[in-house]
Amino acid sequence: MECIITIDLGTNAVRVMAFDIKGNVIASTKGTYPTFHVEADYSEQDPEQIFITMLYVLKNFLTEKIHPKGFTVVSICFSASMHSLLMVDKSGVPMGNAITWADNRGKKEAQELKNSELGRQLYESTGTPIHPMSPLVKVTWLGRNDRERFKKTSKFLSIKSYVLQQLTSGYVLDYSLASATGFFNNQKLQWEQAALDHAGIDAERLPELVPVFHSPGKLRKEFQTSLGLKDTVKIMVGSSDGCLATLGGGVWDEGKAIITVEDSGAVRTIGRHVIRDANQRLFNYVLTQDCYVSGGPTNNGGVIFEWYAKQFGDFRNPFDIEHTIQHLIHEASDVPVGSLGLLFLPYLLGERAPIWNANARGTFFGINIKHEKQHFVRAVIEGILYEMYSIGKTLQEHRTINHLTVNGSFASIPLCAKIIADLFRMPVSIGKNPDSIAQGAYLLSATDMGIFNSLDEAARTVVLSTTYSPNTNHHRSYQRYFSVFEKLSTRLSAEFEELSELQHEQP
Amino acid sequence: MNQFTLIQGPSRELESFPHIREFALAKNTTIQLDSFIPSEAEQLLIYCVVEGKFEWFVNGREYILYPGDIAFVLPGQKIGGAKGFLEIGTIFRLHLDLHRNESDLSLGEWSSLSSCESLSIEKMLLVNNLSVLLKVKEGIEILHQIHNELINPEIGHVTRVNHFIDSLLIIIARQSTRQADPRRDFPRTFMKLEQELRRNLSHQWSVEEMAALFGLGTTAFTEKVKHHTGFSPLNYLINIRISEAIKLLKRPDVNFTNIALDTGFYSSQHFSTTFKKLTGYTPGQFRKRSLLNDNT
Numbered sequence: 083m084e085c086i087i088t089i090d091l092g093t094n095a096v097r098v099m100a101f102d103i104k105g106n107v108i109a110s111t112k113g114t115y116p117t118f119h120v121e122a123d124y125s126e127q128d129p130e131q132i133f134i135t136m137l138y139v140l141k142n143f144l145t146e147k148i149h150p151k152g153f154t155v156v157s158i159c160f161s162a163s164m165h166s167l168l169m170v171d172k173s174g175v176p177m178g179n180a181i182t183w184a185d186n187r188g189k190k191e192a193q194e195l196k197n198s199e200l201g202r203q204l205y206e207s208t209g210t211p212i213h214p215m216s217p218l219v220k221v222t223w224l225g226r227n228d229r230e231r232f233k234k235t236s237k238f239l240s241i242k243s244y245v246l247q248q249l250t251s252g253y254v255l256d257y258s259l260a261s262a263t264g265f266f267n268n269q270k271l272q273w274e275q276a277a278l279d280h281a282g283i284d285a286e287r288l289p290e291l292v293p294v295f296h297s298p299g300k301l302r303k304e305f306q307t308s309l310g311l312k313d314t315v316k317i318m319v320g321s322s323d324g325c326l327a328t329l330g331g332g333v334w335d336e337g338k339a340i341i342t343v344e345d346s347g348a349v350r351t352i353g354r355h356v357i358r359d360a361n362q363r364l365f366n367y368v369l370t371q372d373c374y375v376s377g378g379p380t381n382n383g384g385v386i387f388e389w390y391a392k393q394f395g396d397f398r399n400p401f402d403i404e405h406t407i408q409h410l411i412h413e414a415s416d417v418p419v420g421s422l423g424l425l426f427l428p429y430l431l432g433e434r435a436p437i438w439n440a441n442a443r444g445t446f447f448g449i450n451i452k453h454e455k456q457h458f459v460r461a462v463i464e465g466i467l468y469e470m471y472s473i474g475k476t477l478q479e480h481r482t483i484n485h486l487t488v489n490g491s492f493a494s495i496p497l498c499a500k501i502i503a504d505l506f507r508m509p510v511s512i513g514k515n516p517d518s519i520a521q522g523a524y525l526l527s528a529t530d531m532g533i534f535n536s537l538d539e540a541a542r543t544v545v546l547s548t549t550y551s552p553n554t555n556h557h558r559s560y561q562r563y564f565s566v567f568e569k570l571s572t573r574l575s576a577e578f579e580e581l582s583e584l585q586h587e588q589p
Numbered sequence: 590m591n592q593f594t595l596i597q598g599p600s601r602e603l604e605s606f607p608h609i610r611e612f613a614l615a616k617n618t619t620i621q622l623d624s625f626i627p628s629e630a631e632q633l634l635i636y637c638v639v640e641g642k643f644e645w646f647v648n649g650r651e652y653i654l655y656p657g658d659i660a661f662v663l664p665g666q667k668i669g670g671a672k673g674f675l676e677i678g679t680i681f682r683l684h685l686d687l688h689r690n691e692s693d694l695s696l697g698e699w700s701s702l703s704s705c706e707s708l709s710i711e712k713m714l715l716v717n718n719l720s721v722l723l724k725v726k727e728g729i730e731i732l733h734q735i736h737n738e739l740i741n742p743e744i745g746h747v748t749r750v751n752h753f754i755d756s757l758l759i760i761i762a763r764q765s766t767r768q769a770d771p772r773r774d775f776p777r778t779f780m781k782l783e784q785e786l787r788r789n790l791s792h793q794w795s796v797e798e799m800a801a802l803f804g805l806g807t808t809a810f811t812e813k814v815k816h817h818t819g820f821s822p823l824n825y826l827i828n829i830r831i832s833e834a835i836k837l838l839k840r841p842d843v844n845f846t847n848i849a850l851d852t853g854f855y856s857s858q859h860f861s862t863t864f865k866k867l868t869g870y871t872p873g874q875f876r877k878r879s880l881l882n883d884n885t
Contacts, residue, residue, distance in 0.1 A: 095819065113819040113828075116783050131832035138828055138867060139819060175839045175879065304869030392773045400772035400805065401813055 085153040086531075088523035089136065090323060091162040091242055093117075093182065093345070096136045098143050099520035100153065103533060105543065107515060109147040113139035118179060122586075123186040126179035129168050129244050136245060141309055155311055157531065159523040160320040162242035164262035164367075167217045169224070169235040170244070177231050180241050181220055184381075186432075188214040188223035189440060195219065196362070200280065207274050209356055209366030209374075210264040213434065218264025221281040235287065242319075243289045250299040250317055253289035258321035258375075260291055261368040268356060268368050294321045294370065295530045318527060323519050324377075325369045328352055329537065330522030331487040331513055332544030339377075339483045340518075341470050341502060343493035345385040348435075349473040350377030357480045363436045364476065370537065376481075378435025378473040382428040382466060384492030386444075389430060390462045394455070414460035415497050419504070419556045420563045421457045423448050426465030427570060429578075433469075436476040437571055441582035447570060464560075467498060468567045471505040486510045487546060489518045499548075504556035505564070511546035592616070595739060602739050605747045608697050609754075610684040614639075614736055617675050627669025633685040634662040635757065637728050641678015644671040648720040657724045661761055666720065681732040685754070696758075699751045709801035713762040716785060716802060717769035725764050731757045766804035775817055778803055786829055790853045796822050830854065831867060838876045845872055 085108060090097045094117070099110040113135040118126045148155065165183035170176050181187075195201040196212040210216050217238065224232045239247075240263070243255050260266040265281070265288060267274040273285045292298070296319050306313055320326070324342075328350045331340040339351045356366035357376040367375045387410075388403065395406035429442035446461065470493075477483065486508050488499050494512050503510040515521040525540040534540035594613040597603050603612070610632050627646045636645075636659065643654045648666040652658075662668045664687060670676065688695045696707050735753045738746045770778045782802050786794065799822050800810035814822045830852045837848045849860035857872075865871050870878065 111819060114817065116780060128832060130835045131829065134832045134835065134867070135828055138824070138831075141867060173839075173880065302869075304874070306869075308865075308867060308869030395773075397771075397773055400809075401775040401778075401803070403773065403775070406773075 083151075083153050084156045085148065086524055086527045087140075087148075087155055087158045088320075088520040088527070089140065089158060089160050090326075090519050090523070091132060091136065091160070091245060092323060092519075093163045093184075096132070096139055097517065097520065098139055099517060099524075100143070100148055100155075101520075101524045101528075102153075103528070103531075105521075105524055105528065107520075108151070108153065109143070110517065110520070111139055111143045111147070117182060117184070121187075123189070125182045125184040125186075127166075127182055127241070129176045129180050129241060132180070132241055133245050133248050137305075137308075144309055144311070149310060155315050157316040157318060157527045159318040159527040160242055160246065161323050161326045161519055161523050162240065162259060162320075164259060164322050164324060165215045165217060166241040167220045168239045168241055168244050169231060170237050170239060171234055172236040174236075174247065176244070177234060180244075183215045185220070186214045186440065187227075188216075188219040191222045191226070192216070192219045195222070195280070200276065202362070204264065204274070204277055204280070205362045206358065207267050207269070208261070208264050208277060209268045209368075209376075210262055210266075211362055211365055211434070211438070212264070213438070214440075215434075216262075216264035218277050218281055221283060225282045237289060238283065238287055239289055246298050246317070246319060249301055249305060250297075251302070252298050254292045254296065254298045254319055255289040256292055256294045256296070256319045256321055257368040257370075258294055258325045261366070262322060262324075266291070266368075268366055268374070271368070271371065292319055294319060294526060316527075316530075318530060320523055320526060321369060322367060324348060324350060324379075325367055325375045326520075326522030326526065327489065327518045328375045328522070329369065329525055329541055330515070330518035330520065330544065331489055332541050332546060333487055334538055334541035337482055337484050338487065339474065339477065339481075339485075340487045340489065341474070341493055342490040342518075343383040343466070343470065343488070343498070344490040345383055345388075346379065346381050347383035347466075347470055347490065347493070348377055348379045349470060349477055350375050351477060351481050351483065352376075353481065357477075359476070359480065363438065364480070373537070376477070378476060380469050380473060381431040381434055382469060384466075384490070386428045386430055386466055387462055387492065390459070394458070410459045411463075411495060411497055413456040414463055417456050417460040419559045421461040421464060422453060423450070423563070424453050424457050424461040425563065425567055425570065426458075426461040427567070427574075428462070428465045428469055429571075435473045437575075439575060439578065441578045442571075442575070443578050443581060443585075445570070445574065447566075463498065464501065464563075465567070466492070467501050467505060468564055469571075470502065471564060472568060472571065474506060484508060487513060489513055489516065491516075496548075496550075499550050501560075503550040503552040505560050507552045507554065507557040509549055509551055511549045514545040514547040593736070593740075602742070606699070606750065608686045608699050610686055611682060612684075612735065612739060613682040614679070614732075615682060616679045617641075617677055620674055620677060623673050625670035625675040626673045627667045629667050630662045630664055632664055633687045634660070634668060635681075635683040635685070635761070636660040636662070636668070637681040637683075637725070637732055639679040639681060639729055641676060641680075643676050643678060643680070645669065646671050650720070652721045654721065655724075657726070657729060659722045659725045659728050659761060661714075661720055661722060661765075663714075681729070681736075683732070683735075683754075683757075700755055701752065702755055702759075705795060705797055709798045710758055710762040712785070712798060713766050713801050713804075716781065717765040719765045719768055722761060722764045722768060725760060727760055728757065731760070762801075763804055766802065772804065775803075775813060779814070779817060783829075786826060787833075790830060790833060791851055792853065794823075794826055794853075826853070827863065831864060834860065834864065834872070835875070838872055839879050841876070841880060848872070 095114040100108040168180040265277045333340045425447040427445040430444040432440040433442045834852045846857045849857040854860035
């Protein structure tokens, strides 16, 4: 029996899943790696630890769960989180840790570029919002602040490029991840000269651009031996987590969108053309030559609810946050829509789409003497989802959306899926495979193998298990509360800035 | 001042306890200026409030202590009254001699804690670095027991006093872990463990020692780590060891034996076998590959 392996190099962990040829999940596993914050605003990961964790997890997975069941691996497809940057010297040895999407050291560089005419042009041609997350901004920062390392860098890579180079050889980057670097012209599908010039590098110092179906070469002999894989296994470069989650969520036709909320979140649609948002609020990432994933990311997803649970939840057993969260969700579900007029802005981590304000902060608004603990719980949940709705509304300025898929551990909570359906007044479905990134990677591999004729055909096979219908009365109530939420989200920006300065002064 | 004070040397009661420098149950009835000026501790000091309210300056911070609260001061840290004097009230004072080298402190032979337990307790105290513990339930009770045993020495009192001191250290360590992290945030506590592992990678870590930082038993700890990381605690540690070894292998100036020992393998043989099993390369082959400007 043949099987397909998918490997996602995510923000906190590598996730490995195996599918049979028909797309049934055989097994899955994960291995985490740490993020280091050596200074405020810094967010780094060790490329060697990521590589070894991936190898360790894969090896155990194959020997414990795949080979004993008689499966032969025919293809391994990769995905990874976007925006990571790793510098290697001329021998390919990493110079320091990889810088993740959450790193904010390039704040100043981003602000300057964003406010310039060049910034506007680069956003248009690359589709990557100008933000500290963008490798374009990170490289610019290095050129100004870490001259020595900048000069010694032979290649500026993504973590996935490094891992693939270790496994095979040669430095490659797929169009999807490339389109999240800020260096990639998403129409011409090549490096954007104006971006290279701005950062002061030439294309030689970036990896080779390849389509998502490309293979960087055979697995090195040593890994074939240690993993027990044949040399015929196709190593496929694959795509980004965001693009694959969209494909794996079955979002293919115009009119559909997917809302993902894990720790962070995003709303995404797919289309044959990019969206040109005059306010630079939305991204456009390339899945294939004629297929773009457009949408907006938020920093403040399930991680905010977890924060609330840790601070204010009741812990029955040490470290048992699952139980605490379940209990809070239960409490919140008994509270009426709108939490009796208590609003929560979830910007504890600053915000990206749609307000793109790193200084934004969390806010409870409208507390009155009748509010009790459970109203706060529901307000937090509603606040996180108002923000998703706000991104969705921005997308609706450009696209018609009439059906939603949700995924990710937070959005898939039934209470959350219901609130999303009511907010948008649209049917909301949850995919059968909770890991739609892996599902998308499977679809990519299977299409490559000729199991499906096209990605279009592949995406239509995605099974949506549960569907929630909207309640019109709830929708009306939410509209009134959301109107206040939306105004607050931008009206407080002067105070957010003043307060964030004060907070930065604290030791 | 109504004092019960035993001091090593003059007090015969402490003859069998060379590690106890001082033990006192001090009832302070008047305020004397400059009676408690902040100064650096030479031993491990445990101050426990029995009655009254005290404002103390402990290890760089001011605290208000109430009955049941314990100030725990490591050698080299400072303690004293916030206003330089001792307020009215009653406190227990226990000064213990410790062997402290660079980063470790160790109890003496008098302690009946197993070496693994005492190592875990030391780690908990050092990592948490908390100077004031609030409402340590059994604290006062244990100190009263020590007091009774010292003034009425009956058969077995040496053993009992030492046991009580062990108990006191155990509950202080447990409380410090609970207080340092209210046991809500597993990822954050795990990050602390990860830092400790990296800081001391050549140490032969046991699961018990790691679990101690969480205040959990080994079974619950292993289950939580597995759920959180996908690895058992020891496999997670091997993962870090190999990752660090790879970085050293990419530097031509470090020899294999040093790499092996620095990253916590028993020997270069042990390192080589583990490395090859996972990566398919011997350390030598791997180094050769990464030093060639490889285009294989």
